[in-house]
Amino acid sequence: MTEQKGFPTxxxxxxxxxxxxxxVLAILPIFIKSPYTYHIFILTFVYIIATSSLRTLAIxxxxxxxxxxxxxxxxxxxxxxxxxxxxxxxxxxxxxALATMLVAVLVGFPFSRVRAIYFxxxxxxxxIGILSINSIFxxxxxxxxxxxxxxxxFVGSRMQYYFFFLGLMVFCLIILWRFETCRIGICLKAIDxxxxxxxxxxxxxxxxxxxxxxxxCFVVGLAGAAYAHYNMVISYSSFNLIASIDMLVxxxxxxxxxxxxxxxxxxxxxxxxxxxxxxxxxxxxLYAGILLLVVFVMPNGLVGLMDQIxxxxxxxx
Amino acid sequence: xxxxxxxxxxxxxxxxxVSGVDLKVDPGEMVGLIGPNxxxxxxxxxxxxxxxxxxxxxxKFKGKNIVGQKPHVIANKGIGxxxxxxxxxxxxxxxxxxxxxxxxxxxxxxxxxxxNLPGYQRNEDYINKKAKEILDLLGLTTHQDELAKNxxxxxxxxxxxxxxxxxxxxxxxxxxxxxxxxxxEIEFTMEIIQKIRESGVTILLVxxxxxIMDIVDRIYVISFGHRIATGTIEELRKNxxxxxAYFGAQIIDT
Numbered sequence: 001m002t003e004q005k006g007f008p009t010x011x012x013x014x015x016x017x018x019x020x021x022x023x024v025l026a027i028l029p030i031f032i033k034s035p036y037t038y039h040i041f042i043l044t045f046v047y048i049i050a051t052s053s054l055r056t057l058a059i060x061x062x063x064x065x066x067x068x069x070x071x072x073x074x075x076x077x078x079x080x081x082x083x084x085x086x087x088x089x090x091x092x093x094x095x096x097a098l099a100t101m102l103v104a105v106l107v108g109f110p111f112s113r114v115r116a117i118y119f120x121x122x123x124x125x126x127x128i129g130i131l132s133i134n135s136i137f138x139x140x141x142x143x144x145x146x147x148x149x150x151x152x153x154f155v156g157s158r159m160q161y162y163f164f165f166l167g168l169m170v171f172c173l174i175i176l177w178r179f180e181t182c183r184i185g186i187c188l189k190a191i192d193x194x195x196x197x198x199x200x201x202x203x204x205x206x207x208x209x210x211x212x213x214x215x216x217c218f219v220v221g222l223a224g225a226a227y228a229h230y231n232m233v234i235s236y237s238s239f240n241l242i243a244s245i246d247m248l249v250x251x252x253x254x255x256x257x258x259x260x261x262x263x264x265x266x267x268x269x270x271x272x273x274x275x276x277x278x279x280x281x282x283x284x285x286l287y288a289g290i291l292l293l294v295v296f297v298m299p300n301g302l303v304g305l306m307d308q309i310x311x312x313x314x315x316x317x
Numbered sequence: 318x319x320x321x322x323x324x325x326x327x328x329x330x331x332x333x334x335v336s337g338v339d340l341k342v343d344p345g346e347m348v349g350l351i352g353p354n355x356x357x358x359x360x361x362x363x364x365x366x367x368x369x370x371x372x373x374x375x376x377k378f379k380g381k382n383i384v385g386q387k388p389h390v391i392a393n394k395g396i397g398x399x400x401x402x403x404x405x406x407x408x409x410x411x412x413x414x415x416x417x418x419x420x421x422x423x424x425x426x427x428x429x430x431x432x433n434l435p436g437y438q439r440n441e442d443y444i445n446k447k448a449k450e451i452l453d454l455l456g457l458t459t460h461q462d463e464l465a466k467n468x469x470x471x472x473x474x475x476x477x478x479x480x481x482x483x484x485x486x487x488x489x490x491x492x493x494x495x496x497x498x499x500x501x502e503i504e505f506t507m508e509i510i511q512k513i514r515e516s517g518v519t520i521l522l523v524x525x526x527x528x529i530m531d532i533v534d535r536i537y538v539i540s541f542g543h544r545i546a547t548g549t550i551e552e553l554r555k556n557x558x559x560x561x562a563y564f565g566a567q568i569i570d571t
Contacts, residue, residue, distance in 0.1 A: 007413060182430040183420075183441070190417045194404040199388035200366065200397070201418040201484050211427070 007186055025166055029159050038158035042230060044270040045165040049172045049223040051250045051262035056176050056216040058256055059185060060209060061192035062119045066127030067220050068243035073130065074100040074221025075228040075239070079150045080140055082229065089153050093225040100221025101214045103130075108213035112206050115195070127244055131236055146235025153229045161230050168226055172219045177259060179215050188212055249287055253294050255301025264302050318380070319344045319488055319519050320365070325374035327360055334360045336542040337374075342488070347510075347520045349533040353562055357542040358523040359401050362490050366398050367391045378488070393421055397486030399477040401493045401523070407466035411457055414465050414476055415448040418483035451479050455509055471502040475509075482513065489513065491522040495529060507532060538562065 025041075032038060054067050064070075078096030081087040087095075111122055134141045141147050154160040179185055187208050191198045195205050228234045237243075254265020269290070273283045298305040320342040327335040335357040342348050350358050363369040365376055367388040376384050383391055392398075406414045423444070429437040452458050455475050460468060465476060474494060481489055494510065495503050503526065511532055514520050522529065530536060530550050538546040538553065540562040546553060553559050 007416065178431055178433065182433065182437070183425060184427060184430055186413075186417050187420065190406050190409070193406040193408055196368070196388075196400065197404050197406060197418075197480065199368070200392055200400070201480060202389050202392035202421040204387070204389045 007181070022166075022170060026163075029162060032159075032162075035158045038162050040270060040274055042158070042161055042165045044267055045169040046223050046227050046230075047247065047250065047270065048263050048266045049169050050220050051247045051254075051266045052173060052176050052259075053216045053219040053223070054247050054251050055256065055259070055262050056179060056219070057212055058251065059180060059192060060188035060212055061116055062123075062209065062212075063116075063248065064127075064216075065120050065124035065241070065244050065248070066130070067216075067247050068239040068241070069127035069130040070100050070104060070217045071220050071224035071227075071243075072134065072234075072236075072239035073103055073217075074224035075234050076134055076141055076147070077221075078225035079147055079228040079234060080137075082151045083147070083149060084140060089151055089229040093222065093229065096225035096228075097218050097222035100224070101218040104213040104217030104221075105210055108210035109206065111213070112209035124241070124244075128241060131239060134236065142235070144236060146233055146237075148233050150228050150232045150234065152232055153226070165226065165230070168222070172222065173263070175215070175219060179212075180259065184208065184211065246287075249291055253290055253301055255303035255305075257300050258303045261301050261303045268302060318342075319346075319378070320521070321375075321377040322361075322365070323375045323377075325361065325364055325376065326372050327357075327364060327369065328372045333542050335364065335371075335539075338539060338542070338544045340537055340544070342519060342521055344487075344519055345514075345517065346535065347514050347522070347533045349530055349536040350521060350523045350539065351525070351530070351536060352539040355541075356539045356562075358539060359492055361539070362398060362492055362523065365391075365490065366396055392484055395485075395487035396490065397481035397484045397488070398490040399474075399481050399492055399494065401496065403473055403477045403496075405465040405473060405476060408464060410462050410464055411468065411472075411476055411479075412445075412448055412452065412461040415451055415479050415483050416444055418480040419444040419448060420484075422485050448483065451482050454512070455479050456505065470497040471499060471506075474498060475502075475506065478506075478509070478513075482518075486518060488519045488521065491520060491524075493523055493525065495524055495526045503528060 028041075032041075050067060050071060054064060057064050074096040077099040078089065078092040081092035081095060082089050107126060111119060111126075114122060135143060153164065180188075187198070187203050190203060191205050191208060199205060224239070227238075250265040250269055251262045252265070253269060254263065255261030269287065272286065273280060276286075294301055298308070300307070318341060320340070322338060322340040325335055325338045325340075326333070338357075338361060340350075340361075350361065352358050360369065364371050367383070367386050367390070371384060374384070375382055378391075378394060378396060383394065406417055409417060423440045425437040425440045428434075449458070449461070452461050455478060457472060457475055457479060460472060465473065468476065474497065478491065478494060481491075491510070495506055498506060507529065510520065510522070510529075522533070524530075533550075535547065535549060536553055537544060538559050545562060546556050546559050548556070
């Protein structure tokens with residue numbers, strides 16, 4: 001380390017690891033035979049996007065309990081536009097994401113007036129409330145049974161979807177990465193640590209919080225919209241409070257303190273239930289167990305655990 | 318007139334924290350604000366910088382009323398400040414604390430920051446250079462990569478000043494800059510404050526430590542929210558009301 005920079009940009013080793021993972025994921029379809037395996041990978045990609053977008057808010061100290069709700073805005077908007085107005089999914093998806101962003105910015109102004117646990121509470125109510133809006137338009141959204149007949153993105157195989165979602169994930173993660181590492185992210189982290197000091201150096205808390213809401217929800221809305229056109233069926237249960245809490249758990253288990261946290265957390269928690277598929281009904285207990293372990297043994301999540309191990313190895317030497 | 322406060326009043330419920338305070342600061346001056354604990358000094362600072370809205374009264378900065386504006390807007394106008402209890406960006410390093418505080422000058426657009434455009438990169442390089450200059454001036458260079466929360470109290474106070482300087486203030490409000498410092502640190506800090514002043518920054522400071530009064534031009538004394546006296550240190554030494562507020566009435570009697 002010859003030149004010390006105030007805020008580190010991406011380290012070379014990190015970039016190499018990320019690239020390697022992308023390359024491995026890109027050549028993986030050679031070995032994948034069953035559609036079910038593709039399905040699991042695609043779901044993992046969707047949730048990695050959603051969980052990472054959750055972290056974009058978390059760096060400013062706001063933990064959203066409404067992200068599945070925001071996801072539903074993107075999903076239902078895009079689905080309705082494509083199903084009833086005959087829009088191409090390629091157009092309705094970005095529009096769905098923009099609609100999510102618009103809603104997020106509008107509620108962002110009042111929501112940004114409250115911090116931490118209070119933000120979680122209002123977002124919790126919002127996440128539940130937004131689903132009931134879907135039921136008002138039940139004629140189109142299919143009430144509790146869900147909405148069927150959503151036009152697909154591809155008529156071909158799951159492999160196409162696999163590559164599409166892989167690309168979408170990389171695209172979304174690049175957006176979130178840039179957002180977090182540039183000055184905008186620095187300001188958000190500063191606001192988290194002391195909103196008073198941040199204000200005293202001229203950083204507008206409301207502006208940055210609303211901006212973070214907008215970007216985070218654009219990304220999660222995009223993931224929701226893409227998911228709708230992949231699954232071709234969407235229902236409440238995909239976007240209810242449980243889904244929001246799932247994202248939160250993935251993020252906490254992976255580690256809230258680093259960008260890789262939500263990615264690793266989601267990947268691990270999608271793989272583990274697949275390894276023990278016969279025990280599927282016990283997964284909530286498994287999650288609970290892992291979460292307790294995280295809270296007591298590794299407060300910085302799986303990523304933090306890796307750092308701890310690295311430190312131990314260094315000491316041994 | 319850089320800062321002109323007239324009839325500033327703040328009620329917290331039934332309690333009057335500040336009552337009808339007038340205060341004027343000319344460009345280039347260094348003015349002290351003293352008073353016993355609970356006199357309302359910090360409240361005056363919070364009223365000036367928009368953290369609290371006054372019940373009554375006016376705060377004029379560069380001739381314009383700034384009452385009712387948000388803290389970040391007031392910072393933007395050129396009023397920098399430190400805090401008495403000195404909150405920090407605790408999980409940032411010392412250098413990051415200062416670099417993060419360079420939000421106003423130079424300011425990059427959000428888009429150029431997001432896309433990492435050359436203009437933004439130039440700004441960030443400039444910020445890094447300037448932040449290091451500030452740390453150098455304040456003697457924090459050797460600690461620049463330590464986490465702010467791990468610094469000793471005195472250095473943390475210094476870091477508070479460094480952060481305020483990063484906003485390039487015209488007027489700098491220092492809330493107990495010498496609080497919790499050792500004797501050596503006090504001397505060093507007083508030198509720094511004088512240097513800042515010589516560089517053209519107007520300073521208004523709150524302090525309990527009377528050593529600082531040797532370097533200020535004028536002093537305002539407030540007690541129980543009221544302004545009870547103003548003048549130079551020589552004038553105040555003869556003022557009974559000031560001595561009474563600080564040391565109790567008995568001292569005058571004997």
